[in-house]
Amino acid sequence: MEEREDFMKVLTPREIVSELDKYIVGQKQAKRSVAIALRNRWRRQQVAPELRDEIAPKNIIMIGPTGVGKTEIARRLARLANSPFLKVEATKFTEVGYVGRDVESMIRDLTELAVNMAKKEEQEKVKEKAEELAEERLLDILLPKRKEEAKEAEEGEKVLEVVRSGRSDQSSTREKLRRMLRDGKLDERYVELEVSNKSVPMVEIFTTAGLEEMELSLKEMFGNIFPGRKKRRRVKVPEAIEILSQEESQKLIDMDKVIEKAIRMTEQNGIIFLDELDKIAGAESRYGPDVSREGVQRDLLPIVEGSTVLTKYGMVRTDHILFIAAGAFNISKPSDLLPELQGRFPIRVELSSLSTADFVRILTEPKNALITQYKALLATEGVDLVFDHEAIEEIALIASRVNERTENIGARRLQTVMEKLLDEISFDAPDMADKTVHITKHYVAEKLKDILEDENLSRYIL
Ligand SMILES: Nc1ncnc2c1ncn2[C@@H]1O[C@H](COP(=O)(O)OP(=O)(O)OP(=O)(O)O)[C@@H](O)[C@H]1O
Ligand SMILES: [Mg+2]
Numbered sequence: 001m002e003e004r005e006d007f008m009k010v011l012t013p014r015e016i017v018s019e020l021d022k023y024i025v026g027q028k029q030a031k032r033s034v035a036i037a038l039r040n041r042w043r044r045q046q047v048a049p050e051l052r053d054e055i056a057p058k059n060i061i062m063i064g065p066t067g068v069g070k071t072e073i074a075r076r077l078a079r080l081a082n083s084p085f086l087k088v089e090a091t092k093f094t095e096v097g098y099v100g101r102d103v104e105s106m107i108r109d110l111t112e113l114a115v116n117m118a119k120k121e122e123q124e125k126v127k128e129k130a131e132e133l134a135e136e137r138l139l140d141i142l143l144p145k146r147k148e149e150a151k152e153a154e155e156g157e158k159v160l161e162v163v164r165s166g167r168s169d170q171s172s173t174r175e176k177l178r179r180m181l182r183d184g185k186l187d188e189r190y191v192e193l194e195v196s197n198k199s200v201p202m203v204e205i206f207t208t209a210g211l212e213e214m215e216l217s218l219k220e221m222f223g224n225i226f227p228g229r230k231k232r233r234r235v236k237v238p239e240a241i242e243i244l245s246q247e248e249s250q251k252l253i254d255m256d257k258v259i260e261k262a263i264r265m266t267e268q269n270g271i272i273f274l275d276e277l278d279k280i281a282g283a284e285s286r287y288g289p290d291v292s293r294e295g296v297q298r299d300l301l302p303i304v305e306g307s308t309v310l311t312k313y314g315m316v317r318t319d320h321i322l323f324i325a326a327g328a329f330n331i332s333k334p335s336d337l338l339p340e341l342q343g344r345f346p347i348r349v350e351l352s353s354l355s356t357a358d359f360v361r362i363l364t365e366p367k368n369a370l371i372t373q374y375k376a377l378l379a380t381e382g383v384d385l386v387f388d389h390e391a392i393e394e395i396a397l398i399a400s401r402v403n404e405r406t407e408n409i410g411a412r413r414l415q416t417v418m419e420k421l422l423d424e425i426s427f428d429a430p431d432m433a434d435k436t437v438h439i440t441k442h443y444v445a446e447k448l449k450d451i452l453e454d455e456n457l458s459r460y461i462l
Helices: 013-021 028-046 070-081 090-094 100-125 127-142 147-154 157-164 172-182 211-225 237-252 255-269 293-305 339-343 356-364 370-379 389-405 412-421 423-431 441-453 455-461
Strands: 060-063 085-089 190-196 230-236 271-275 308-311 314-317 322-327 347-350 384-387 436-439
Touching: 013 028, 013 070, 028 060, 028 070, 028 255, 028 322, 028 347, 060 070, 070 085, 070 271, 070 322, 085 090, 085 100, 090 293, 100 127, 100 255, 100 293, 100 308, 127 172, 127 190, 127 237, 190 237, 230 237, 255 314, 293 339, 356 370, 356 389, 356 412, 370 384, 370 412, 370 423, 384 389, 389 412, 389 441, 412 423, 412 441, 436 441
Parallel strands: 060 322, 060 347, 085 271, 271 322, 384 436
Antiparallel strands: 190 230, 308 314
16 A cells, blocks of 8 residues: 555654653653554554454543643644544533434544545645646736637646647747746736636535535535536736646546545544543433433444444444543543443543643743743734743742632643733833843732732632
8 A cells, every 4th residue: 555654654652752742741651652552553554454454443541630731632643643633522412402423423524634634635746737737827818819728728738738749839928928927027917717616505404414415415416507607706816826726736636536545544544532521421411401421422332443434425434543532530430431432442541730840841841832922922022021930930830829729720820820920011012112021030929919819819810
């Protein structure tokens, strides 16, 4: 299978962990587990086919309090894996309006994502050719005299023949124009384009067959009733190139191949992150007309155990999709889940609560650290924000204390504290005379003292 390498970036577990380290502080065990799970998918691909199909993915439950990085780990992992990745909240399926079988919709959504990914990959492959064709078509539009060739341009491939055969070389104007086009000298010019109008009236019909299928058949229907409904639009040259390239690449890629590849990607590499799993475990909810939690678990079971789901692209087998579940599990426990479901999530990892020292690191170390974000934001106003290390320690300490006294929301607390701390500077930044702002421990204490001392205030403001 030569295609495989396309969508499997092969990182070792150690490399995966070190990538995750760039964004998530601590939580070593959880990072290791997801890294192993990801690597195992690749290992499975290398195993002889008879055995390969027997190897089930080792699904994971991440257990830990709120705001300690569960979702963040899953999100970052998805980027690394280059796999179709879907995040769903298990509670979504207990809401009114959902019928049981809608749990299958996550597989349909995942497949949809995979189709988009596969399509992008294929489009990337034909990008150069599509751009060449688009350039020819644009030149045809810019040179209305050459109508005969413009007709041929419609047939795509022929245009290249024209160029290759040197027929268009005779036209020095065309080549001059091409130069100008490539040098961006025509960027301000407008051209008129015929673009196919794809939008169809959206009719929402709720059926048990699922909305997606319905939408598709409507599109097909309308597509057949008004084939090639076109619209004339005036656009600038760069936009025209973009539209034409898009059209050409649509024609160049083979959608059947894209779909086939997407289904394979979903079945072999798909990852579903099932958040809030704890909320569907344990006793039935006592209030509200919710779909029973156990009912949702029962519906989940076949999907996690491996079954076939009908999507609009065809049948998708779920046997090898990796499920990573997460939940705080402070009221219910994993052992409250249906035994069969427990068996399908053999790996449990606990994430620890974050200490003050972790907060200091979270504020400063990740690539997207909060301090880095605020510095960048204020730099756009010409303000240079400088934090003393003691000031950062003070922020971390205050966040920890508020978490202890009110509700522990983990690292999310840092966001509220930072926002409050920099409230005045954020407001005044454009009008400041002195463009260097030094944040000292004293400044932090001063700014947040009142709120910290008054528990009611901190409850509402921080
Ligand atoms: N260990 C960590 N390292 C760096 N940032 C973190 C860490 N934990 C949490 N954060 C930050 O806090 C925010 C919330 O974390 P996250 O969404 O992962 O929480 P969670 O564990 O999924 O909580 P919940 O149970 O409420 O869903 C993230 O956006 C992230 O920026
Ligand atoms: Mg979360």
